[in-house]
Amino acid sequence: MGTNYHTAYAAGVTGFTAALMGAPLSELDRAVTYHKTAFVGCDGTVSYDNTTGVLTWSGTLHIYFTRADGTAIHNSIASGNITLADGEYCYVTLSETNDAVLTMAKASLGAGSTSTFKAYNILPMGYRNASDNNFYPEELAGVFAMMLAGSAYVEKATFDANTILKADTDNTPAALTVAEQRIVGRKTGGNIDALTGAEALTILNGMQAGQQSITCSDNVTIDWSAGSTAYMTFDRASVAVTLNNPVNGQVYRFLVAQDGTGGRVLSWSTTVKWRGGSPPTLSAAANAIDILTLVYINGTWYGDAALNFA
Structure with a gap:
């Protein structure tokens, strides 16, 4: 022992x-x-x-x-x-x-x-x-x-500096790794995902595609995030126009209609490079319609006009 x-x-x-x-x-x-x-x-x-x-x-x-x-x-x-x-x-x-x-x-x-x-x-x-x-x-x-x-959960170990939390259905959290040059968003009918630039641009273009009515006043601001086509009927001699919230590469249109008096004019608070070097002269006849096309490229506005629609 x-x-x-x-x-x-x-x-x-x-x-x-x-x-x-x-x-x-x-x-x-x-x-x-x-x-x-x-x-x-x-x-x-x-x-x-x-x-x-x-x-x-x-x-x-x-x-x-x-x-x-x-x-x-x-x-x-x-x-x-x-x-x-x-x-x-x-x-x-x-x-x-x-x-x-x-x-x-x-x-x-x-x-x-x-x-x-x-x-x-x-x-x-x-x-x-x-x-x-x-x-x-x-x-x-x-x-x-x-x-x-x-309840569902996601382990801390699955996350890094390029990961976010998402869910495809309620109470189903999952890790989503976002690659470079991707934007987190959700397409129509889809789930939250890391979208390519082209996919994101499609969404933006869709958001921009609507039309909006502009109320005539001495000073008009067109918010292009509300729609890429705007229209306005004059009710006074002169209107000053400011262009807001454009997206680079996007094309915008502004339809202006003369009232029963005619001879109304626009001035531009926003700098626009017009074809020919100067703003177009609008059709002066009563009830005449002109369409101004505006393109925003690299932070600069470029403009042209199609005049006197019957």
Whole structure:
């Protein structure tokens, strides 16, 4: 047999009484009873932000445990949040009073020093790890597990600097990697996707394709994002025109109609390079119609006119 390193029992010398042990037996019994079957649930969701250290529970937390006398006890914590620093844990101090409302508290783990969570009624919920700032649940582990099991999620490891979160149907999040020279958008009848430039341009052109009516006034601003064709009927002698929100490479048209008086004119607050070097002279006859074609290329407007439509 090997060497016996235990002190031999000696009558009247060796003792196993509660007073000779490090913790009272009553407290050890309570600790075993409390923690053996402690259930924690949440009426809402539990989330953690590892950049701020904020742990949030959106609904009431419910705790069920067995008191030393065998009675099942319910405690609760109202919805709220707590901010954890590196190396801190959050906990509650259980109450033997049924339906007692508790407060979430926090303390330093203090490894190598006197434990702050050795008391029988301290129920640790989890701690913030100093090296990665993540939250590691203890009694909240079951709550986090149920949240993951009951809803779809995407692992952090699937994300990089070129990845976003998307879903093709409700509650089905998925990682979408966006390649260079792609635009995130959604085509008609399609899902969120990384669109090519041509696909995005098709969408933009479609948005620009509508027509819009311009109300005549002394100063008119045409917002081309509302439609690539605009029309206006004069009701005064002169109208100043400003062109807004063009897209490079897009063609726009502006139909102007004389009223029953005729002889109305346009001036241009926006600089336009006209064919022939000067703005066109509009048809002066009553009810005459002219169509001005405007092209926006590399930040410059170019214009031409088709006059006197019968």
